[in-house]
Amino acid sequence: MDNRDIDISDILAEVSRPDHHSGTSQSHSNSYSYSDTDAYSDHQLLTRAWTSERCAPELLPYPHDLMERIMARVQTQISRIEDIASSGPEGGVGQSNGHGYGQGYGYGYGYSNPHKPPGPSGTQNANLILSILQTDLSRTQFLVRSFLRQRLAKLTKHAGWYLAQLQRRQLQDSNVGVEPETERYLSPAESQFLRAHQSLLSELYGSSFLNAFPPTLRRLDDSTGGVPMVEPPDAGAAVVVRCLVDGVWSNEGDVERSESGGGGGNDENGEPATVELRMRRGEVWVVRWRDVRRGVERGELGLL
Numbered sequence: 001m002d003n004r005d006i007d008i009s010d011i012l013a014e015v016s017r018p019d020h021h022s023g024t025s026q027s028h029s030n031s032y033s034y035s036d037t038d039a040y041s042d043h044q045l046l047t048r049a050w051t052s053e054r055c056a057p058e059l060l061p062y063p064h065d066l067m068e069r070i071m072a073r074v075q076t077q078i079s080r081i082e083d084i085a086s087s088g089p090e091g092g093v094g095q096s097n098g099h100g101y102g103q104g105y106g107y108g109y110g111y112s113n114p115h116k117p118p119g120p121s122g123t124q125n126a127n128l129i130l131s132i133l134q135t136d137l138s139r140t141q142f143l144v145r146s147f148l149r150q151r152l153a154k155l156t157k158h159a160g161w162y163l164a165q166l167q168r169r170q171l172q173d174s175n176v177g178v179e180p181e182t183e184r185y186l187s188p189a190e191s192q193f194l195r196a197h198q199s200l201l202s203e204l205y206g207s208s209f210l211n212a213f214p215p216t217l218r219r220l221d222d223s224t225g226g227v228p229m230v231e232p233p234d235a236g237a238a239v240v241v242r243c244l245v246d247g248v249w250s251n252e253g254d255v256e257r258s259e260s261g262g263g264g265g266n267d268e269n270g271e272p273a274t275v276e277l278r279m280r281r282g283e284v285w286v287v288r289w290r291d292v293r294r295g296v297e298r299g300e301l302g303l304l
Contacts, residue, residue: 042069043140048302050147055240055303056296057289058233059154059162061184070144077137084130155190159198160221160230166191235271235290240304243279249301250278254294 045066053060155162166186186194202220210218221230243249251273258272273291284304295301 038069039073042066042073046070046140046143046147050143050150052296052303053147053150057235057237057239058158058293059151059185061297062151062187062190064187067144067187070140074137074140074144077133077140081130081133081137084126084133151190152193154233155194156197158231158233159194159201161232162186163194163198164221164230166194232271235288235293237289238286239289239292240284240286241279241292241296241301242284242304243281243300244302245300246281248278248280249295250276251291251295252276254291 045063049060049063049066205220206218219229221228223229254273255276258274271290273294275288275291277285277287277291279285279301292301296303
């Protein structure tokens with residue numbers, strides 16, 4: 001093999017190699033230094049969150065910390081790709097990008113390459129490196145976008161119900177002086193979207209036809225006659241779950257709290273856990289969502 005060429009296995013090894021030298025990636029106040037294990041684990045968590053959100057009939061708690069780490073890595077990788085593309089093969093793919101990040105073959109997650117790219121065959125090698133980095137970036141961006149679209153679709157479908165839950169919980173939490181529980185379920189952007197969506201919808205309905213009705217018939221959350229206009233998510237929908245914990249998992253505690261009126265959270269929609277379940281690690285069951293909701297939220301069960 002020509003000494004000027006790089007074997008594909010060498011390039012892949014360089015792409016995933018973390019920096020074990022002096023921490024240049026720590027020189028910038030906004031820099032991040034993650035190991036391969038951290039990046040891989042977060043990608044697994046993001047994939048699991050995306051799968052669970054697609055399979056669950058209602059919103060799951062928003063993973064604030066995970067999304068912050070993922071978006072930080074995405075921004076870092078975008079900057080690295082731009083810098084490598086603008087520097088060209090003669091610009092030194094292994095140089096610093098001026099932001100405290102090594103500009104080597106690393107994934108852009110705070111990694112840097114301690115070795116200079118070999119030989120003058122840089123154009124093909126740089127293009128291959130950019131292709132690898134862009135493919136990895138596109139994979140992460142797809143998961144993030146699809147994850148957020150699923151959540152927005154649920155918010156749009158049950159906007160009235162989620163807004164009522166948001167307002168009620170904020171009122172309750174403000175009375176006792178604690179942080180609103182809904183912040184676990186919605187990001188600030190989602191809360192803003194929910195309020196704006198429902199406000200625009202109310203204005204549209206009002207200007208289109210509701211203003212022609214008597215005042216007593218203009219409400220969008222009327223429950224007269226025992227039939228509420230606001231439809232909650234279907235807590236009785238069937239879902240497929242896998243047990244992720246060692247030993248035996250049980251929802252006995254969730255059922256007991258529901259029976260005693262201490263279910264809290266989304267169980268307050270009137271459909272708490274009612275059937276006791278016991279699962280062993282690796283078992284796959286088809287069950288009602290209401291009976292496994294809390295186990296999924298705690299990470300003890302995974303949706304398939």
